[in-house]
Amino acid sequence: GELYGLVNVAGGAAPATWMPSTRVTREDWRALFTQNVETMFFMSQAVAAELKSQSLPGSIVSISSISGMNTAPFHIGYGTAKAALVAATRTMAVELATDNIRVNAIAPGVTATPASGTYVDDDVERDRRAIAMGRRGRPEEQAGAILFLLSDLSSYITGQTILVDGGLNLKWTHMGADHTSLFLKDDTFRAAITR
Template sequence: MSLLLRGQVALVTGAGGGIGRGIALRFAGQGAAVALHCRTAVAAAREVASRIGDSGGRAVVLEADLREESACHQLVREAAEWAEGAGGRLTALVNNAGVQPVQQLPGMTAREWRAVVDTNLTSVFACTQAAAEVMREAGGPGSVTHIASIEATHPAPHHSHYSASKAAIVMHARGAALEYGPYGIRVNTVSPGLVDREGLSEDWPEGVERWQRAVPLGRLGRPEDVADACVFLASPLASWVTGHDLVVDGGVTARPTW
């Protein structure tokens, strides 16, 4: 079977974390060259880049604080320049970087609210704007995928800022799909459910137990589950898919709540 992303160059934000790492490795495995963004997880991102290189792929690590609009635009410029140096062009962006603090809404300050919204939402706006301009100038086509969450429609206690930011990301993608579609640029979201990570069962045993009782497919998600959805949306298989939210949750949101 041919590689779905052969010839593409993708920028993955937050590539040092679990889901971002999975996306970067899947993209590389499907033939894409990958620019790996990180802010603090530099060593982890370099390890991913090394794995991609050892497998015969191409990768570069780029550092940026995406809470700053100018840093978002600079990151995209650096990724595009790297793509050109490798003989290609930037064709895909995956907006994965984000934070998920736990905090009660009563007593939350505007500064604490903005810390989540700026990281999760404003960075998506700025990176998408910058990447879409690069793709448009190159004549397209291109794809942008935001990592949202099932909490965009099913909020959890003490996650009001996070849930609000993810709901806004879903609507941003739909609006961007309308405006960038004429240039051949598709914009979609992937909304994961609970994705496993090292130590999750020890850190939140009651939550993991509740999830496993509720999810029809009987397990937590894996980074690869989210990555496969992103590969599909960036590939020619999704050439007529835009403005769509692809839920990847093992079916948990299909379960009645009453």
């Protein structure tokens, strides 16, 4: 078939990258930027170049994070990389708009995935307190926003990052007194990242 879009899903951050900003190494920083920004940028660049060479319209959608839209205490490398992804999305959107190539992103909040299960436990009451909709998101809810941005239903939207977080950003009450996320299930991990 004809090329029409790209979804950049590459990214993430290992639990070992959670730490105070005073302890982040250059290696950790570079690895997080490579994983979360470089892959997105160079894949987007390649797809945009191909779409332009064939004079095709298209849509590029990348996965940012709520951590790139707000503060990310003890997770500065990841949050900053996801914020850079948002900035790259906006700049590419301007450059590619006259070629009818739209560039957008989504910023998921806490989503129930196997990967998030490594540091987020099931706590229904905490989720009710922290998230306006009272629960964590599901992967298919993120997929719905991505499909919308890929489709012609969003043909007049470019350069935007849509928060798909159930209203977590509206409350932003999920931090404890020590400024760590209440979603962290392991007190040993919490102590280790704040040292």
